[in-house]
Amino acid sequence: MPGNGKASMKFRNKAFSGNIEKRGQVSKGREKPEKYPLGPYAIGFFLFVVVGSAIFQVIRVASQGAF
Numbered sequence: 001m002p003g004n005g006k007a008s009m010k011f012r013n014k015a016f017s018g019n020i021e022k023r024g025q026v027s028k029g030r031e032k033p034e035k036y037p038l039g040p041y042a043i044g045f046f047l048f049v050v051v052g053s054a055i056f057q058v059i060r061v062a063s064q065g066a067f
Helices: 001-019 042-066
Strands: none
Touching: none
């Protein structure tokens, strides 16, 4: 497998050798699209738990009375 690294290096070098003269104008074709770290269901569940617990806390304090 020692030759595998050189072949890979030559392939990458050949693939990007045209970019040398295009400094600052190279397209970023290899960028991955942005993905959200949390899905909409996870955010919905989080909001459900936070808002629900806040509502229960308000009800509990209101039922005990202010003083």
